[in-house]
Amino acid sequence: xxxxxxxxxxxxxxxxxxHYLSVMPGVGNLVGxxxxxxAGRGTVKEALLSANFxxxxxxxxxxxxxxxxxxxxxxxxxxxxxxxxxxxxxLGSWWITRLLPSDMYxxxxxxxxxxxxxxxxTLQLMQAVKKAGIKTQVVNGCFPDVSNVALGKLGLAPICxxxxxxxxxxxxxxxxxxxMKVPTSNVFVYGVGHHGAFYTAKMSEPFxxxxxxxxxxxxxxxxxxxxxxxxxxxxxLDRPQLKGPLIEQFKTAASFLRNTLDVYFNxxxxxxxxxxxxxxxxAYPCRLGGxxxxxxxPDELTLKDAIxxxxxxxxxxxxxxxxxxxxxxxLDENVENMKTVLGYNCKELRVSELQERASELNRKLNECYxxxxxx
Numbered sequence: 001x002x003x004x005x006x007x008x009x010x011x012x013x014x015x016x017x018x019h020y021l022s023v024m025p026g027v028g029n030l031v032g033x034x035x036x037x038x039a040g041r042g043t044v045k046e047a048l049l050s051a052n053f054x055x056x057x058x059x060x061x062x063x064x065x066x067x068x069x070x071x072x073x074x075x076x077x078x079x080x081x082x083x084x085x086x087x088x089x090x091l092g093s094w095w096i097t098r099l100l101p102s103d104m105y106x107x108x109x110x111x112x113x114x115x116x117x118x119x120x121x122t123l124q125l126m127q128a129v130k131k132a133g134i135k136t137q138v139v140n141g142c143f144p145d146v147s148n149v150a151l152g153k154l155g156l157a158p159i160c161x162x163x164x165x166x167x168x169x170x171x172x173x174x175x176x177x178x179x180m181k182v183p184t185s186n187v188f189v190y191g192v193g194h195h196g197a198f199y200t201a202k203m204s205e206p207f208x209x210x211x212x213x214x215x216x217x218x219x220x221x222x223x224x225x226x227x228x229x230x231x232x233x234x235x236x237l238d239r240p241q242l243k244g245p246l247i248e249q250f251k252t253a254a255s256f257l258r259n260t261l262d263v264y265f266n267x268x269x270x271x272x273x274x275x276x277x278x279x280x281x282x283a284y285p286c287r288l289g290g291x292x293x294x295x296x297x298p299d300e301l302t303l304k305d306a307i308x309x310x311x312x313x314x315x316x317x318x319x320x321x322x323x324x325x326x327x328x329x330x331l332d333e334n335v336e337n338m339k340t341v342l343g344y345n346c347k348e349l350r351v352s353e354l355q356e357r358a359s360e361l362n363r364k365l366n367e368c369y370x371x372x373x374x375x
Contacts, residue, residue, distance in 0.1 A: 001028025004264055005082035007065070007125065008089030010039030012246060013141060016253035017086065017260075022047035022058045026265070030058060031080055033065040034089065040064070067121045068355070073128035081134055086260040087125055087158070088141040091358045092117035096365065098242040101372055105241065107337040110200050111143060112318030112330055115349060116358035118143035119150060123354060126156035137263050137292070141256045144276030145195040145283065145310070146319055146328065150351065152279020153326040159263060160293045161275040162256035165193040165283035168203055169272040170255075172211070175230040176222065180213055188212045190298055191273030192306045194282035194313025201316040202237040203228050206309045210298045259288055266290035281322075282310025326351045342368055 004021070008014040009032030018032050034040030044062040051058050063080065067073055067089060097109050111118075122142050129136060137159050140148055144161020151157050169191035177184040193207030209227070211219045222230075231237050262269050266289045274286035277293035284306055287294040297306055311321075318334030328349040338344045342364040349357060 001059075002083040002264065003029040003031060003080060004260070005031045005033060005080060005085045007033050007067070007085065007087045007121075009043050009062070010034035010036045011088060011090075012093070012249045013253045013256065014088040015043045016248065016250050017088065017257050018043050018047045018060070019050065020253060020257055022051040022060060023054060023056055024261075027058065030060045031063060031082065032060065033063045033076070035064065035066050037062075037064045067124040067128065070124065070128050070131055073124070074132040077128060077132040077134055077136070082136050084260060084264045085125070085129075085136055085138045086141060086256055087122060087138055088256065089121045089125075090118050090142045091120055092362055092365075093246070094118075094143070095242060095246045098239075099244070100368065102241055104341050104368070104372070108341050110316065110318040110334055111195060112146065112314070112328075113334055113338050113344075113346065114361065115143060115146055115150075115328055116354050116361055119147045119349075119351075120354040120358045122147050122158075123151065123154075123156070123351065126151055126158065130156065137290070139256065139260045139263060140276065141252075143195070145281060146276075146314065146317070146322070148276030148279050149281045149322045150326040150328055153322060153324055154351065157279035158276070160259055160277040160286065160288065162259045163252045164195040164275045165191055165198045165207070165273040166255045166271070166275065167251065168193060168198040168207070169209065170251075171231055171234070171236045172209060172227060173272070175227070175234055175236075176211060176213065176218070178234075179230065180218075182213060186214045189272045190285045192282065192284055192297075192301065192309050193273065194310045194317070195275070196316030196319070197313035201313075202239070203231055204316075206312045208301060208306070208309055210301075262288035263290060263292075270296050280307060280310070282307075282313055284310075 006014050009018050032044045041062045044060050048060050097105050140158040140161045169189040172189050173187045176187050190210040197207045268289035270287045273283040275283040277286050284295045287296050318331045320329040320331050322328050335347050344364050
């Protein structure tokens with residue numbers, strides 16, 4: 001039976017994905033991997049026992065894996081031979097800055113400068129897959145809007161990612177369904193947009209949506225301003241400060257999982273908005289299947305225009321551009337804010353410096369935590 005691997009299964013998104021999969025029919029071999037053996041093995045055991053209560057007996061196992069050890073990772077990949085890998089392991093989740101006081105958080109919240117946390121392990125995984133010489137497909141859950149772009153420059157692009165603008169389109173589907181009093185199954189949203197426009201700028205321009213209700217194009221009835229008002233009324237644009245670690249991310253896990261299962265089951269379904277397909281920036285409507293991701297845009301929008309929308313949206317996350325060698329260049333304003341708040345100075349992030357930069361970034365963040373907690 002085909003094998004599905006979840007990296008970072010001891011983390012919040014990986015944990016939720018394992019639990020979803022444990023009660024999902026048709027999934028063959030499920031392997032959770034994590035460097036934290038206690039957390040990872042505990043997640044797998046908990047999911048298995050929970051499924052047993054429901055009369056289900058999935059084939060779930062755990063393997064300890066250290067992605068920074070390329071040889072051992074490649075060896076495990078050759079042994080397990082996963083048909084699909086969903087990668088959720090990072091060195092620091094997206095929400096860690098939200099534990100800071102509001103004034104500090106607002107200055108350093110754009111996700112771009114925090115890319116080392118999301119790209120370091122993803123690069124290691126993609127290199128290990130290449131080293132192992134196995135045929136597998138990777139769905140990357142770690143800031144795919146940018147990570148997949150840098151990896152694509154190196155010839156290591158995953159198929160796609162999940163979450164981000166996919167959430168935006170799902171929120172739009174929800175409010176349209178409510179406004180027009182139709183089931184959400186009758187609403188489809190073609191969405192193009194970057195994490196920066198969706199999350200950081202709270203669904204501000206630039207983004208593109210085409211709204212289909214019951215087979216009829218209803219886009220003209222919902223301007224971007226009206227959509228933002230509807231989303232705000234439902235609380236979808238609120239970004240409350242956190243009091244502690246975010247331990248449940250079921251919506252995000254569901255978005256990643258849906259894309260992963262499309263690849264795993266070769267559904268060839270068209271999805272509303274898929275981040276980072278084939279190394280492209282931001283997100284696009286895509287057909288997903290075992291052979292990969294195919295961007296499927298409405299006739300009125302060219303791929304060039306869609307890429308431009310996403311490159312502009314990336315600026316909200318502090319991304320100026322990605323060079324041909326995978327080096328990521330950040331906007332001066334974001335560089336200065338990181339220097340002011342954290343004492344962290346990085347204008348250009350080189351692939352060779354990822355692990356070092358991630359260590360520096362998280363050390364300085366912890367120092368910042370200590371300062372405000374002592375006050």
